[in-house]
Amino acid sequence: MKKLFVFMLAVLMAVTMMTGCGKENDPKEPAKEVLNIGLNSNIVGLDPLNGSSNGARAYAYAVFEPLIEYDHEGTNSKYTPCLATEWSVADDNMTWTFKLREGIKFHNGEPFTSADVVATYTRLLNEKSLNVRSSYWTYLDSVEAVDDYTVKIKTTQPFATTLISVAMTPIMPDEAMAEFGEDFWNAQKLYGTGPWKFVEWVDGAYLHLVKNDDYWNKSAYNPAVKDLYFRFLTEVSTAITSHISGDLDAYIVNGGISRDLQSMYKGHDEIELITTETQNWIYLGYHCAGDSAFADYYARAAVDYALNRQLICDTIFSGDAKLSNGVVLPSLDGYDPTIPAYEYNPEKAKELLAKSNYDGHEITIYTSTSLAKGKDQILEISQELNAVGFNTKAEAIESAKLTEIRKAGNYEVFLMNDNLMGADLSKYLSMKVLTDAHKHEYDNPEMMELVDKILTELDIPKRNEMLGQFVRMMRETSAPHTVLYYLVQTEAINKGVVGIEMWKDTMFSVKYIDYDPAKAK
């Protein structure tokens, strides 16, 4: 027994020693030189060109900077100079010239020049699976340094949203990429030109940034905040409890904090609930070929009338979802208010279904378990479709599985979301309609021709008119997608914390974050 006691004491001492070597500077000081931003999804890597979550992107755009910045309003965006001071496009609409800002230094003192831009874009050309490449640079052709402070970026065809793509491409230092390769991010040696310097990332716990005292644009942005932490808290309800305890200064949830959990903030006036009408829309995607029931126009049209969209917005989303008349949402450039709204009319749905070739076989409505309230939605949708004569069942599967069956075209219909990165339809149109990444196999040359024109048209009013035509065409054919509703996103940010931008495409920025005690009251 004595031996046991001594053993236990030894273990206790060992444990205390292990726990004693925690960090000395507690990041949760009352003075707001330290801000803690809670995020509900982990990041899985630090490569600035390969961030696949909003948190990873927010970090990348705080440490690294693009040539120009924009406000994520689609083609309606205002573009502001960042690492480039001016830009122009040649008459061919494919060759873009950027004049770079002189005198900028990376965090380690290296000068920023055209070589950095060329190295960054060369990576995009070579590594096709990089997120920034696959999301924004399908049409990237070449990059070339004219002199130390001028670069030319060429696209393979005129590309309407080139400036959005430029604004979504953070510039990395060429010396570091040459010296470290992927150790630049894997071994956490990161440095950029931005107002925040990278300190460390403890996977699953936090990511730490410090203020860059030598920021080139200090006259415009010189925050009082010195330390910025992203804290990864994936359990939303307990994270909210942590937030109201004061351990967080903001909590940003992918897709927003749902209505039922928002009430936990009641009585905590120091925290403000910020609501953004996003362009994160939910749709049904049809397989439009072969034996699929939805190869038939009448079956698809029947779905449009069978669904009570408003009911789902009001009940499942408690009002945090809204209706639109098609794939271009009311807040988006190119919206046409003269297109009629979707109509809930089960009788008409039955008539349309009767005209179809649908043989009554069982249809599985898939969704991903990672889509918020996805299962609830497909259960309701399945019920509404069955009420007009379809024979459907609902099945929520892991997103890895959904990706697989979609790639194989092995489905009839699925429910998913699209958050229109950059708040423009370009990526959606090129990936999900034109190149048909989800194998809808919808055969409509007229629609594809129109999409091609939209993608290449640089004249915005003309492009918007064509977007209107596209929405009408999608409404008339109900293919390859039917839009259900778009989401309103609510995040919790402490009063006094300023400069967190919540954008329509669900991305957010902390690049210009600060704390203003006057606003905390």
Next chain:
Amino acid sequence: MVKYIFKRLGQTVIVLFFVSVIAFLLIRLAGGNPALLLAGDGATDAEIAEIERSLGLDQPLVVQYFKYIGNILRGDLGRSTSYGMPVANLILSRFPNTLKLASVTVLFGCILAIPLGIIAGSHQGTVIDFFATLFALLGQSMANMWKAVVFIYIFSVWLGWLPSIGMEGGIKSYVLPVMTLGWQMSAQVTRISRSGMIDTLHEDFITATYAKGIHPLVVRWKYAFKNAVCPVITLVGMRFGTMLAGTIIVEAIFSWPGLGQLLNTAVNQRDYALVQALLLLSGAMFAIINFAVDIINSLVDPRIKLR
């Protein structure tokens, strides 16, 4: 004894072999193609095939398995596809955190629960017994998620004593996760040691020791406890093993960078190398702990190795 140890070691190696096969097959049976997830939605079939080739996924399963085992025996756990770095680095950065949390939890859980169970068992039907049973009932029936919310409310929101997230607050950071995890464990330990005590105290040899006039405290803590403790050691070992495999929910709640969260990411991303390594690691942990438990039990109760 030596023969017994060798026999158990042999069994452990066989168990680990089966764990490696299961770990290898399980994630492949789950469906979903890692190459597809890596390539992204827009990738062409040729690009996906190229990634499959580079990951070796185009080869027959048997070949893949023996390559994987061969690499492990050479100390190479492979490369995580989702994190883009060596699996060994990821596990090494996370495992100490899980080990610390699990050790502290088991330590405090035992210090609290074993005496509580013994006292409750030897004073059946008293107030102490009632509270011990209530403690065990609540600890086992409340979900960890709920306990965490309640603890954060009390100790972080109301009292403001303890941090609710992270592990850089030193010893303070341990209190809430350890309480959340430890209550459930100590509830089970209390129950088992209580019922073990009750059973043992009804045995004939206890009556005999009482008859010899030995002090009741000595009877309980020396003679009865020794006989009741084997199932407790087994249980504590199992719980320790489970915690070492990572505690997904508690880690997620308290932003604790342990193995559980890593496994969660790995499964979602179909990160074969990482999932396999984590499953194998937790299998190995269990095997080692079971081995240790058997040895300890055979020391405590020499009858065991005869069976």
